[in-house]
Amino acid sequence: MIWRCDLTFEADRYREEILVKISDILGTGRYLLGRELETFEKTFAPYVGCRYCIGVANGTEALVLSLKVLGIQPGDEVITTPFTAIPTISAIVLAGGRPVFVDIDSDTYIMDIKRVASVVTERTCAIMPVHLFAQMADIEKLKALLPRPIPVIEDACQAHGCKMRGKQAGSLGELAAFSFYPTKNIGGYGDGGAIVTNSDDYNERLRLMRNYGKKTQDLIVLDGGNSRLDEIQAAILQLKLRDLEKNNTLRKEVVEWYCEGLKGTPLRMPIITEECEPNWHVFVVKVPEVRNELKDYLMQNGIQTDVFYPYPHHLQPAYSHLGYAAGDFPEAEAVGREVLALPMYPQITCETVQTICRVIRAFWGQS
Numbered sequence: 001m002i003w004r005c006d007l008t009f010e011a012d013r014y015r016e017e018i019l020v021k022i023s024d025i026l027g028t029g030r031y032l033l034g035r036e037l038e039t040f041e042k043t044f045a046p047y048v049g050c051r052y053c054i055g056v057a058n059g060t061e062a063l064v065l066s067l068k069v070l071g072i073q074p075g076d077e078v079i080t081t082p083f084t085a086i087p088t089i090s091a092i093v094l095a096g097g098r099p100v101f102v103d104i105d106s107d108t109y110i111m112d113i114k115r116v117a118s119v120v121t122e123r124t125c126a127i128m129p130v131h132l133f134a135q136m137a138d139i140e141k142l143k144a145l146l147p148r149p150i151p152v153i154e155d156a157c158q159a160h161g162c163k164m165r166g167k168q169a170g171s172l173g174e175l176a177a178f179s180f181y182p183t184k185n186i187g188g189y190g191d192g193g194a195i196v197t198n199s200d201d202y203n204e205r206l207r208l209m210r211n212y213g214k215k216t217q218d219l220i221v222l223d224g225g226n227s228r229l230d231e232i233q234a235a236i237l238q239l240k241l242r243d244l245e246k247n248n249t250l251r252k253e254v255v256e257w258y259c260e261g262l263k264g265t266p267l268r269m270p271i272i273t274e275e276c277e278p279n280w281h282v283f284v285v286k287v288p289e290v291r292n293e294l295k296d297y298l299m300q301n302g303i304q305t306d307v308f309y310p311y312p313h314h315l316q317p318a319y320s321h322l323g324y325a326a327g328d329f330p331e332a333e334a335v336g337r338e339v340l341a342l343p344m345y346p347q348i349t350c351e352t353v354q355t356i357c358r359v360i361r362a363f364w365g366q367s
Helices: 008-028 035-048 059-069 086-094 113-119 139-145 200-209 231-242 244-261 291-300 317-322 330-336 350-363
Strands: 052-056 077-080 098-101 124-127 153-155 175-179 193-197 283-286 339-342
Touching: 008 035, 008 231, 035 052, 035 193, 035 231, 052 059, 052 200, 059 086, 059 153, 059 175, 059 193, 059 200, 077 086, 086 098, 098 317, 113 139, 193 200, 231 244, 244 283, 244 350, 291 339, 291 350
Parallel strands: 077 098, 077 124, 153 175
Antiparallel strands: 052 193, 175 193, 283 339
C-alpha cells in the first residue's frame, strides 16, 4: 500500500535521537513547562520571525486561545473561509464567536481577500485567514483592504515554512496558530500546537491562560485552562525543526516529479502565486467530473488518497444555524467536488511517484 502520508520513514529517521531525548527527560522527572519547552519556544519564535512562541496542547487550542486573548465576546464575528479543516471553525465557536464566511479564490483555494471588506460589520472582532495546502494568504494586502484596523489571526496550522515575499507564515498577523499534529511539516508523536506573536501583552497573558491563569502555584490572576505542550513533544519538535527547510525542499522535488509524470492528463496542477514560496504540506490536484471514480481506482490499485474538503462548512449540518445555503459560496462548493490529495511526504521516492503517475494515466487509458 502507498499511503497518502506515510510517517514510518520519518519515525525510523529520528528513532534513536528521540529515545535519547525521552531518557533524558525521564531523568529530570519534569514533564510539563520545563527546559525542553522553553528551548523549543526560543527556537521556533525566531524561525517564524516573531518575538514570542507559546507552546500549547494542539492547533485548535492555539486558535481558541488566540481569539480569547483578543477579548472575544459571545456573538462577536470572526471572518474566515468555509473551505478549511474543521478546527478553524470549531475554534471560533469554542471561543464564543460567530463564523462569517468569505468565498475562496478557485485557483489557490485561499480566502478571497478582495471579498473580506464587504462582510465587515461593527461586530467583527477578528479575521482568520487560513494558509492552505501549500499556499499563503496575502496578509499584508488583506490589511490594506480593510475599512478599519481589525486583528488578524493567521491559521498557519498547515504552513510551517511557507513564505510570502520572503516573510514566514505566522509573522504577518497580530497572532498566528500552528499545529504539530503528526502529519504536519513539523509533526510530533501526539498532539501539539503553538501561538506566535510580537505582542508583550498577548505573550504574558497567553502563558497564564494555558496554565489555569496561574501566576504562582497558588495565585490565579485570570481565567485560564489546561493547554500545555509537554516536554517530550517539545523535544521531538526541536529535532524536526532542525530539518524543516531540508524536508520542504524534498517536498518541492516530489511536486516536480508529479508535474512531469502527469503531463497530458486531465488533472489540473496546483497554481501558486508568484509572491508565495510554498511548503507543499499536501499535494492537491483538481480532477474534473470523475474525482470519486479516480479516487476509488487508485485505492483499488493500492494507492491511498484523501479529499480535502468535500463539504464546505456552510453546508455542514452543525452550522445550519448560521443561515447560509447551497450556492452562497460557489467557488468553495465547486472546488470541494474536484480536489484530490495525492501521496506526499519528504521520503517518498521518485519511483513511487512514477508508479502513482502510471496508475493515474492508466485510468484515462494513457501509457
